[in-house]
Amino acid sequence: MSTPPLASGPDGPAALRPLLDTVLDALTSGARARSGPLPAGGPQAVTARITDALGDVLPEHGDPDALRTLVHALAEGAADPADPLCAGHLHSPPLAVATAADLAVSALNPSLDSWDQAPGASALEAEVTRALARHIGLADALATTGGSESNHLALLLARETHGGVRLVCGANAHHSLPRAAWLLGLPDPVVVPAPRGTLDPAALDAALTALSGPLLVAATAGTTDAGLIDPLPEIAGLCTAHGARLHIDAAYGAGLAFSDRHREKLAGLQAAHTVTLDLHKLGWQPAAAGLLAVARPRDLAALHHRADYLNAEDDTEAGLPDLLGRSLRTTRRPDLLKTAVTLRTLGRTGLGALVDQVCARAREFAELVREHPGFDLYDRPTISTVCFRPAGASDDTVAALRRRLLHEGRAVLGRARLDGRLWLKATLLHPHTRPDELAQLLKLAEGTTPR
Ligand SMILES: Cc1ncc(COP(=O)(O)O)c(C=O)c1O
Numbered sequence: 001m002s003t004p005p006l007a008s009g010p011d012g013p014a015a016l017r018p019l020l021d022t023v024l025d026a027l028t029s030g031a032r033a034r035s036g037p038l039p040a041g042g043p044q045a046v047t048a049r050i051t052d053a054l055g056d057v058l059p060e061h062g063d064p065d066a067l068r069t070l071v072h073a074l075a076e077g078a079a080d081p082a083d084p085l086c087a088g089h090l091h092s093p094p095l096a097v098a099t100a101a102d103l104a105v106s107a108l109n110p111s112l113d114s115w116d117q118a119p120g121a122s123a124l125e126a127e128v129t130r131a132l133a134r135h136i137g138l139a140d141a142l143a144t145t146g147g148s149e150s151n152h153l154a155l156l157l158a159r160e161t162h163g164g165v166r167l168v169c170g171a172n173a174h175h176s177l178p179r180a181a182w183l184l185g186l187p188d189p190v191v192v193p194a195p196r197g198t199l200d201p202a203a204l205d206a207a208l209t210a211l212s213g214p215l216l217v218a219a220t221a222g223t224t225d226a227g228l229i230d231p232l233p234e235i236a237g238l239c240t241a242h243g244a245r246l247h248i249d250a251a252y253g254a255g256l257a258f259s260d261r262h263r264e265k266l267a268g269l270q271a272a273h274t275v276t277l278d279l280h281k282l283g284w285q286p287a288a289a290g291l292l293a294v295a296r297p298r299d300l301a302a303l304h305h306r307a308d309y310l311n312a313e314d315d316t317e318a319g320l321p322d323l324l325g326r327s328l329r330t331t332r333r334p335d336l337l338k339t340a341v342t343l344r345t346l347g348r349t350g351l352g353a354l355v356d357q358v359c360a361r362a363r364e365f366a367e368l369v370r371e372h373p374g375f376d377l378y379d380r381p382t383i384s385t386v387c388f389r390p391a392g393a394s395d396d397t398v399a400a401l402r403r404r405l406l407h408e409g410r411a412v413l414g415r416a417r418l419d420g421r422l423w424l425k426a427t428l429l430h431p432h433t434r435p436d437e438l439a440q441l442l443k444l445a446e447g448t449t450p451r
Helices: 012-034 042-054 066-076 096-108 119-135 147-162 176-183 201-210 232-242 253-258 297-303 313-317 336-371 395-408 435-446
Strands: 140-144 166-170 190-192 215-220 245-249 274-278 290-294 375-377 385-390 412-418 421-427
Touching: 012 066, 012 096, 042 066, 096 336, 119 140, 119 290, 119 336, 140 147, 140 297, 147 176, 147 215, 147 245, 147 274, 147 290, 147 297, 166 176, 166 201, 190 201, 201 215, 201 232, 215 232, 232 245, 253 274, 253 336, 290 297, 336 375, 336 385, 336 435, 385 395, 385 435, 395 412, 395 421, 395 435
Parallel strands: 166 190, 166 215, 215 245, 245 274
Antiparallel strands: 140 290, 274 290, 375 385, 385 421, 412 421
16 A cells, blocks of 8 residues: 555545545445434444444454445444434534634644644634633633533632632532542532522522531532523622632533623623533534633733643743643644634624524423423523423323434434422434424324324
């Protein structure tokens, strides 16, 4: 085999072009072979097809057709968020323009741990992170791999700024928050009740009154289970009154800030010391597209780190930007290129229109559920999540129905335990979903639709 071509350099684009055709053809053929939101047959059938496509993972001699074979297999085995019946998770269908931009990152492979590996990308990241932070009323932001890393960093910055903080979070908080407390060696979190899915301010007040020492309150703007928003202004007021630091996990909800119609729901966000954003949720970015916004850039000093080969003191003094302290990672992709391209291509109003569309689809779906005598609706959506369940069904029946839809490859619905019962969860993030597709989703949840 001759030397394989490279993706960048003068000959890179010419080498990539036919390979991209192969990838695009295989994406098409794989999706056709799947013919639904996810592959039919369950884990065994999927594993068998992937094993078959892979063959010998490390053959003695290469196979020039591997790109087509494996991309086809990946697409055939995908749960495709661009199918409106794939609505289980905060798993958004990425915009084509964002995905195209991401290819440029893979081709050029800049790494944001030192300026000499990413001169342009580092300047771009600095501008874009600051602009996004300011859009939600904070000062600066770090790029992360997603909500979990952002929450982890938020706890780390709190610990480094205030000493051994204790996390106080709602029972509705994302699991990555208590996990980060464990990882950072912090005391066990204090979990405040969240009746009806949002943090109870009276219970928070009582907890903050009873506790002493440095406290970090974590509120949620867009809960994982029901897409609800904690009462942020009230929580911010309590934090001020009790001298507690405030982190808001807006991994889901932050995208509302693009919408004139829905931005108001985030009132109070700007009072936080740190905010988690995640544009691979309500932002239509391919993962990873997380951010941690900070109100006080000086808190970031805790991340400062020297490694002579990356940010030697004399290099920094001579004016080379010092990038190592903007992440816990070393090698790091410029994940914000795709976001910058998206923001510039669609503009705020273009992204806001997508937010409005998915929120409207969720309201319509909730109406369908409410009007259907065979279903109970948990609540009208705050963002784009609708929880519902067949009336009178047991939790086991609800769980089995969801698994059957997965096994048959007909629909991806999520599950959420709320008010002590198991609910089906439709997380509507597909902006082009049509009314008949919403009706089909509900019909499938009846469990009676023939294929
Ligand atoms: C509220 C919330 N925070 C954090 C996360 C974690 O985000 P990621 O999966 O990007 O780490 C999620 C994921 O669904 C979430 O819903």
